[in-house]
Amino acid sequence: VACNGYLEHLLPQVAARVLPINNFIAATRPLSDEEARGVIRDREAVSDSRFVINYYRLSADNRLLFGGGENYSRHFPTDIAGFVRPHMEKIYPQLAGIGIDYAWGGTLAITAKRMPYVTRLDPNLYAACGFSGQGVTIAPLAGQLVAEAVNGQMSRFDVFARLKTPAFPGGTLLRHPTMVLAMMWFALRDRMPF
Known part of the structure; x- marks a missing residue:
């Protein structure tokens, strides 16, 4: 099962452990070399340590790709x-008004602990989802581990499957409103100066 944020009515036992969220990215106009050095000097990919993360990098043509x-x-x-613009301009005020x-x-x-949910539901049914914004890096590995498990090689799959992924509180009816309140709390906490 590879539905990630779109499996709410497909498998309730999996949907209880993952919640859909929407995330957004903006690409600026191409920056001059000087502007680009002022944004990310050595062209690293960056993500911050906030709960509701911002992440960004420069593209090959010097656009700032900003997820926030x-x-x-x-x-x-x-x-x-x-x-997206206010999130970007808070970190890079020099880009205020940029195209x-x-x-x-x-x-x-996402999952409650922001760790992926990888499990064997039945002898011939596997799920790998809830990558919590890290799917570009983790999903290919999870797919490989599921393929190995389907072919009878369970050892690496079992390592991932041992990660505890609790169900979100609130059951079917209250899971989403409870998560929204929690995410609002974490977003507020991200804004605190401590």
């Missing part, structure tokens, strides 16, 4: 660039 802002509804903002050429979003799945 989440929402927990079933709807995307009508102006994704405008939604944003592209902006997009997607639905991903």
